[in-house]
Amino acid sequence: MSSTKASEFALGEENSDIRSVNPDIHHLLSSVLTTLGRAPDIQRGITRIFHRTANASEFIAVIQAMVAAGRQLQKLHVATDNVQVKTVNSVLLRKLILTASSPSVIGTATRLLSKLNKEAANQRDLHNLFIVSDGSFQEVATARTKVHSANEMLDQLLSLYRKQLRMSNLEFMGVSGITHLIELSLDVKVPSDWVKVNSTKKTIRYHPPEVLDALKQLTLANEELSIVCQAAWDGFLKTFSGFYSEFQASVQALATLDCMHSLAMLSRTKDFVRPVFVTDDEPVQINIKSGRHPVMENILQDNFVPNDTYLDADGQYCQIVTGPNMGGKSCYIRQVALITLMAQVGCFVPALSAKLHVLDAIYTRMGASDSIQLGKSTFLEELSEASLILQHCTSRSLLIIDELGRGTSTHDGVAIAYATLHYLLEHKKCMVLFVTHYPEVVDIRNEFPGSVGAYHVSYLTPSKESNPEFYVDQEMDSVNHNDVTYLYKLVPGVSERSFGFKVAQLAQLPSSCIRRAVEMAAKLEAEVCKSKKNKLLIKCSMPDSKSEHTETLEKVKEAYRELFFYLNLALNDDEASEKRFDCLKRAKSLATELVN
Numbered sequence: 154m155s156s157t158k159a160s161e162f163a164l165g166e167e168n169s170d171i172r173s174v175n176p177d178i179h180h181l182l183s184s185v186l187t188t189l190g191r192a193p194d195i196q197r198g199i200t201r202i203f204h205r206t207a208n209a210s211e212f213i214a215v216i217q218a219m220v221a222a223g224r225q226l227q228k229l230h231v232a233t234d235n236v237q238v239k240t241v242n243s244v245l246l247r248k249l250i251l252t253a254s255s256p257s258v259i260g261t262a263t264r265l266l267s268k269l270n271k272e273a274a275n276q277r278d279l280h281n282l283f284i285v286s287d288g289s290f291q292e293v294a295t296a297r298t299k300v301h302s303a304n305e306m307l308d309q310l311l312s313l314y315r316k317q318l319r320m321s322n323l324e325f326m327g328v329s330g331i332t333h334l335i336e337l338s339l340d341v342k343v344p345s346d347w348v349k350v351n352s353t354k355k356t357i358r359y360h361p362p363e364v365l366d367a368l369k370q371l372t373l374a375n376e377e378l379s380i381v382c383q384a385a386w387d388g389f390l391k392t393f394s395g396f397y398s399e400f401q402a403s404v405q406a407l408a409t410l411d412c413m414h415s416l417a418m419l420s421r422t423k424d425f426v427r428p429v430f431v432t433d434d435e436p437v438q439i440n441i442k443s444g445r446h447p448v449m450e451n452i453l454q455d456n457f458v459p460n461d462t463y464l465d466a467d468g469q470y471c472q473i474v475t476g477p478n479m480g481g482k483s484c485y486i487r488q489v490a491l492i493t494l495m496a497q498v499g500c501f502v503p504a505l506s507a508k509l510h511v512l513d514a515i516y517t518r519m520g521a522s523d524s525i526q527l528g529k530s531t532f533l534e535e536l537s538e539a540s541l542i543l544q545h546c547t548s549r550s551l552l553i554i555d556e557l558g559r560g561t562s563t564h565d566g567v568a569i570a571y572a573t574l575h576y577l578l579e580h581k582k583c584m585v586l587f588v589t590h591y592p593e594v595v596d597i598r599n600e601f602p603g604s605v606g607a608y609h610v611s612y613l614t615p616s617k618e619s620n621p622e623f624y625v626d627q628e629m630d631s632v633n634h635n636d637v638t639y640l641y642k643l644v645p646g647v648s649e650r651s652f653g654f655k656v657a658q659l660a661q662l663p664s665s666c667i668r669r670a671v672e673m674a675a676k677l678e679a680e681v682c683k684s685k686k687n688k689l690l691i692k693c694s695m696p697d698s699k700s701e702h703t704e705t706l707e708k709v710k711e712a713y714r715e716l717f718f719y720l721n722l723a724l725n726d727d728e729a730s731e732k733r734f735d736c737l738k739r740a741k742s743l744a745t746e747l748v749n
Contacts (some may be wrong), residue, residue, distance in 0.1 A: 176674040178229060178241060183227045186411050192218035196404050203397050207389040209274035209282050212390075216262045219400070224408060226254035246413075252406035261396050267388070272565075279382045280375075285387075293385050296378040303371035307333060310363050318343075326358075333368055334358040335453040340749040383655070387556060420501035423450070428496035428507040437465040437549055439584055445503040446488040447495065458641040459504070462489050464584045466548065469606045471578060473595050476610035477652040479659075483519065485610065486553040487585040490515050493551055512551050512584075516542040519555040532560030539573055543581075550583040556590060567591045578604060595647050599711075609648035611735065613638040644735045645719075709747070716743040 189195070193200050198215030201207040207215075229251045231241055268289055273281040285294040307325070314335060315323045325333045334350055336358045339341065349361040365709040393400075415726060419425065443459035458481070464470050476482050492502045496509060518538045523531040539557060546552060558566030559574055571594050574587055578601050587594070598605045614637050638657050654674075657667050723736035 160392060171284045181225060181228060181483065182202075182410065182414055183585050185222050186414055188225075189218060189222055189407065189411070195219060196408065199404060199411060202390055202393050203339065205387055207387070207390065208277070209269060209279070210277070213271055213274050216266055219258055219403060219407075219502050220262045220266070223254040223259045223403070224709045226250050227256075227259075229254075243541075247411075249406045253403050255399065255403055257401045258399050259394075261399070265389075265393065274609055277599075279386065280378055283385055290385050292381045293378070293633050296374065296381040299374040300371065303374045305366060306367045307364065307371065310361070314361070328358065332361065332486075333364050335364075395656065416498075417498040419447075423447075423503060425501035425503050426506060428492075428502050428504075428509060430496075430506060431510050433511075435510070436585065437470075437512075438466065438508065439489065439510070439551065440506075440508040441489065441492055441502075441504050442505070442507070443505040444488055444492050446484055447491055447503050449484055449488075450503060460485055460488070460641075460643045465585075466582065469604060470582065471574070471587065471605045473597070473605060473607050474586065475590065475592060475595070475607070475648040476608065477637065477639065477650065478656045479540065479647060480610040480612060480639050480648075480652075482588045482610055483555055484641075485643055485684075486555065486588055487519075489586060490517065490551060490553050492636050510549065513547055513549045514545070515551045515553070516546055517553050517555075518542060518557060519553065523558065530560075536569070537558050543573070543576060546577070546581050546583050548582050550581075551575065552583055552585045553588075554585070555588045556593070558589075563591075567593050570594050571597060575600070589735060590651050592649075607644050607645065607647050608643050611640040611642045611644045611731075612648075640731075642731065644732060646735065646739050712743055712747055716740055716747070719743065 159574055193211065193214050195215050195218055198207065202212055202215065209335060229241060229250055231247050231254075241250065268284055268287075270278075270282055270284055273279075280297070280300075283290045283293050285291075299627075311323065311325060315321055318337070318341065323335065326336055328334060328351065331350060335347075336356050338356055343359060344361070347361050348362050348365070352357045352358065439462060441462040444462055445457055445459045462472075464472065473481050474485065492504060492507060493509060493512060494515060495502050496507060497511065501662070510525065518535070521531050521535070523529060523534055529537070535557065539554070542552060542554075554573075558570040560566070561569070570587075570589055574585070574594060576583055576595055577583065578597070596605045598607060637652050654667055654671055717738040719736045723733045723740065725733070
């Protein structure tokens with residue numbers, strides 16, 4: 154669709170798969186698809202026709218829509234006398250247009266439509282639906298003749314009664330569902346064999362015996378016509394079954410054109426870019442620069458914050474993402490999965506650039522659900538999904554796992570999340586985005602150095618004091634005054650807090666309930682800190698063995714290496730100011746730990 158980003162590639166080269174489309178083609182395709190959008194669902198329609206459940210008006214609407222679309226597409230002159238003409242460069246587009254505008258389908262559809270009366274179809278008049286003037290539907294024609302003869306007999310009897318009673322304006326009438334009554338005044342003498350049906354103060358209504366006989370003939374003829382017409386309609390639909398495969402192929406071609414047109418227009422109007430796929434010789438990778446969530450971006454417009462993603466089988470192929478509730482963790486991992494999926498179906502993607510490998514699957518473990526009727530709890534469903542992933546994923550798969558282990562106690566949840574990720578890293582080595590609220594899981598980096606990266610969605614908060622009482626008051630103040638600012642930017646490091654109280658306040662829990670929860674959290678955290686300090690003092694008072702001393706030295710070395718890594722990253726001129734500031738904060742934190 155003449156995407157602005159498409160000009161970066163060799164559009165005119167023979168081997169290029171991206172070409173600018175003629176504006177006339179674009180206009181014609183848009184017109185065809187817009188018209189189809191107003192028509193009934195043609196896929197559903199031909200399925201109902203195939204199963205002989207469609208009525209006549211539905212049949213005509215569906216087939217007419219296909220004929221109109223096919224004739225419009227024939228104006229592109231993709232083929233003339235069975236010779237393909239390259240007015241459209243894309244082989245796929247030519248194939249789809251030829252299939253959707255197949256002369257065979259259009260000819261068959263036109264022939265079928267010529268046998269039906271559209272006005273009768275709209276009025277659901279099955280008796281007059283079929284056009285028999287060309288010699289088709291002989292049984293229907295015969296039945297109609299019988300009905301016509303019965304009606305002619307009634308007309309002749311009416312003429313006879315006009316002469317007999319000397320009333321030129323005499324007409325048949327109907328009352329309460331009784332037809333062909335002759336209404337006469339009380340003083341008119343009639344033959345004795347006329348049957349009195351009903352009367353009023355001034356008139357009497359009769360059925361002559363000849364009329365009763367003619368009505369019996371008319372009723373029988375109409376019943377016969379109904380049966381014959383219904384059989385003819387069933388046979389007509391059954392005849393369509395022989396052409397169903399052709400019509401189905403045409404519908405599928407139109408659906409594919411619709412899909413490609415939608416993706417092309419989306420890529421053009423939203424400034425998407427063409428993804429680049431690496432060869433099988435290169436390691437499995439997903440490298441996305443300034444990726445955006447295609448749905449959330451449309452909702453948030455210019456307020457959406459893009460993020461980078463770098464996964465490489467020969468380097469860091471796992472990201473552990475932490476961060477506050479509602480900070481954008483799930484949006485980020487879904488974004489990566491959607492960009493990967495869009496790329497592999499042939500669409501441009503919402504990013505500045507994207508370079509990735511062809512993957513064999515995208516596995517997801519997100520959300521919470523249960524199957525109580527099957528005796529499966531939420532946690533069992535969660536682990537069943539995780540089990541399915543562990544059994545079927547390969548080194549060429551992408552996994553997005555969101556908060557595994559949250560359906561059970563903290564200790565069990567941490568252990569299961571850690572063990573699952575460990576299995577994936579050790580045995581599968583696939584691309585993994587692992588979201589968790591358990592900071593302990595990040596320690597897995599020590600077992601797989603270089604393969605696992607710790608990231609968190611950034612946020613801003615005021616500084617916190619160490620005084621527990623002040624902390625409780627400040628936390629409540631933070632909850633009440635919205636001073637937690639989400640930046641939605643993925644940065645290296647581990648998030649210290651999840652800000653669950655903020656979500657509780659957004660959910661409108663009573664303030665007394667939230668205050669009590671804050672106090673309990675402060676006490677529990679103080680107890681944990683006290684326990685850690687006591688263990689450290691006991692350990693320091695005991696003589697270290699040689700192995701413990703060596704382990705301590707290795708941890709110190711690792712801390713120094715990480716410290717200098719973040720300092721060098723902060724001094725890099727290519728980094729954004731916000732990222733450099735986050736690196737300096739991380740370096741300061743590491744330095745404080747080393748000093749202590």
